[in-house]
Amino acid sequence: xxxxxxxxxxxxxxxxxxxxxxxxxxxxxxxxxxxxxxxxxxxxxxxxxxxxxxxxx
Amino acid sequence: xxxxxxxxxxxxxxxxxxxxxxxxxxxxxxxxxxxxxxxxxxxxxxxxxxxxxxxxxxxxxxxxxxxxxxxxxxxxxxxxxxxxxxxxxxxxxxxxxxxxxxxxxxxxxxxxxxxxxxxxxxxxxxxxxxxxxxxxxxxxxxxxxxxxxxxxxxxxxxxxxxxxxxxxxxxxxxxxxxxxxxxxxxxxxxxxxxxxxxxxxxxxxxxxxxxxxxxxxxxxxxxxxxxxxxxxxxxxxxxxxxxxxxxxxxxxxxxxxxxxxxxxxxxxxxxxxxxxxxxxxxxxxxxxxxxxxxxxxxxxxxxxxxxxxxxxxxxxxxxxxxxxxxxxxxxxxxxxxxxxxxxxxxxxxxxxxxxxxxxxxxxxxxxxxxxxxxxxxxxxxxxxxxxxxx
Ligand SMILES: Cc1cc2nc3c(=O)[nH]c(=O)nc-3n(C[C@H](O)[C@H](O)[C@H](O)COP(=O)(O)OP(=O)(O)OC[C@H]3O[C@@H](n4cnc5c(N)ncnc54)[C@H](O)[C@@H]3O)c2cc1C
Numbered sequence: 120x121x122x123x124x125x126x127x128x129x130x131x132x133x134x135x136x137x138x139x140x141x142x143x144x145x146x147x148x149x150x151x152x153x154x155x156x157x158x159x160x161x162x163x164x165x166x167x168x169x170x171x172x173x174x175x176x
Numbered sequence: 177x178x179x180x181x182x183x184x185x186x187x188x189x190x191x192x193x194x195x196x197x198x199x200x201x202x203x204x205x206x207x208x209x210x211x212x213x214x215x216x217x218x219x220x221x222x223x224x225x226x227x228x229x230x231x232x233x234x235x236x237x238x239x240x241x242x243x244x245x246x247x248x249x250x251x252x253x254x255x256x257x258x259x260x261x262x263x264x265x266x267x268x269x270x271x272x273x274x275x276x277x278x279x280x281x282x283x284x285x286x287x288x289x290x291x292x293x294x295x296x297x298x299x300x301x302x303x304x305x306x307x308x309x310x311x312x313x314x315x316x317x318x319x320x321x322x323x324x325x326x327x328x329x330x331x332x333x334x335x336x337x338x339x340x341x342x343x344x345x346x347x348x349x350x351x352x353x354x355x356x357x358x359x360x361x362x363x364x365x366x367x368x369x370x371x372x373x374x375x376x377x378x379x380x381x382x383x384x385x386x387x388x389x390x391x392x393x394x395x396x397x398x399x400x401x402x403x404x405x406x407x408x409x410x411x412x413x414x415x416x417x418x419x420x421x422x423x424x425x426x427x428x429x430x431x432x433x434x435x436x437x438x439x440x441x442x443x444x445x446x447x448x449x450x451x452x453x454x455x456x457x458x459x460x461x462x463x464x465x466x467x468x469x470x471x472x473x474x475x476x477x478x479x480x481x482x483x484x485x486x487x488x489x490x491x492x493x494x495x496x497x498x499x500x501x502x503x504x505x506x507x508x509x510x511x512x513x514x515x516x517x518x519x520x521x522x523x524x525x526x527x528x529x530x531x532x533x534x535x536x537x538x539x540x541x542x543x544x545x546x547x548x549x550x551x552x553x554x555x556x557x558x559x560x561x562x563x564x565x566x
Contacts, residue, residue, distance in 0.1 A: 129218075129428060129429035131428070131430045131431060132330055132331025133330065133331075133349065133399075133429065133430065133431030136332070136343065136349055137346060138343055139343050141333060141336050141337075144296075146294045146296075147213065147292075165399065165400070165402060166346060166349060166402060166431070167402075168351045168402075168406060168407040168408055168430065169407075169429050170406040
């Protein structure tokens with residue numbers, strides 16, 4: 120499961136652009152990861168410009 | 177908002193507004209949806225454009241231009257500054273005004289523009305896209321259309337909903353952080369580009385002046401090189417050592433596609449433009465002019481297809497054909513160059529800068545610089561000439 124540090128997020132959508140599963144929803148100032156489709160590939164974690172995302176357990 | 181439009185454009189950036197305007201000028205009913213509360217903000221962009229490119233697409237207004245640029249300088253890892261001899265000077269735009277006015281132009285041409293309108297899915301019938309699911313101020317609507325144009329930027333999902341695989345590989349996205357900083361000591365006449373694995377691995381750092389003591393200072397890292405240290409941390413380090421007394425007016429994150437050319441940008445009832453179609457330049461990451469160029473083609477063809485009542489993938493692929501001619505073949509070459517440039521070490525870059533500095537200033541052309549950098553890859557020389565000399 121990916122953890123979102125919401126306070127750090129700038130809502131830029133870079134995570135969405137690399138998500139192979141279309142598991143990330145971004146609407147103005149709201150970002151949601153759908154854990155039912157997320158396969159924990161961690162691409163979003165690697166690419167986030169502001170270190171908002173974290174691999175969780 | 178009504179329940180039917182001929183063309184629905186998703187995304188109110190420069191490419192969405194341009195596509196919407198062209199379609200409306202073609203005489204069809206157009207809806208432009210933007211998820212954010214205001215067109216033009218936030219500005220996730222260095223705002224630099226070449227004069228030749230942009231002036232072919234829109235009649236420029238002085239209010240859109242923050243600063244006129246007279247030249248470019250490249251800074252090597254060892255600090256050597258190479259002044260580029262360049263014909264096409266450019267501007268640093270005020271994208272807040274620019275994007276806002278482009279949307280207004282679309283509206284004045286007859287398109288209906290709606291903000292706070294988030295597209296969260298597509299309507300489809302028998303393999304054809306027939307509309308958009310929209311969330312607008314707490315309510316959900318199904319709005320039907322003949323054609324949907326996805327201009328939803330780097331975070332595009334519109335294409336994926338129609339089965340086009342538009343997600344980017346890590347190495348094909350630049351992950352960026354940018355600050356607009358003032359009270360800094362810069363030369364307003366030059367856009368500076370810093371190349372160094374310490375400053376921005378797999379990308380570059382830019383200083384694009386907005387006025388005599390204010391600039392957009394940002395950097396992009398290749399997406400596969402950002403794992404250990406984020407773009408924001410790299411940028412903070414650069415600011416600390418180069419502009420310790422700066423006041424920072426904005427801080428933003430962003431991503432830019434630096435991806436291979438793709439023809440997978442249409443399907444039945446659907447077209448993609450701009451960053452959504454990975455049309456930004458894979459070497460520079462510049463996407464305003466190229467995306468607007470493609471959007472002009474897409475908007476015109478959308479209106480024609482609606483009037484002919486034929487929105488099949490085959491009909492819409494006329495857009496792909498025209499885009500291939502206008503920008504596609506150059507995109508392929510630029511991607512090949514990007515792949516080779518990405519392999520250059522700091523040492524290669526220092527040697528390139530030293531070799532160029534030995535030549536007289538009028539020989540410091542972009543072509544000569546790339547030739548010197550890729551001296552071991554003579555196969556790329558025709559690409560270099562074609563990209564930069566046309
Ligand atoms: C840090 C940075 C610096 C850059 N510097 C430059 C530069 O100096 N020069 C240059 O030419 N290019 C630059 N670029 C690239 C340039 O910003 C883009 O190529 C350009 O903005 C693409 O325009 P667009 O209309 O395709 O997308 P965008 O401008 O991203 O617009 C897309 C719009 O769609 C909206 N949207 C997304 N999803 C939905 C949805 N589901 N429903 C409704 N609306 C939606 C978004 O809110 C957004 O407003 C830079 C990019 C970054 C990140």
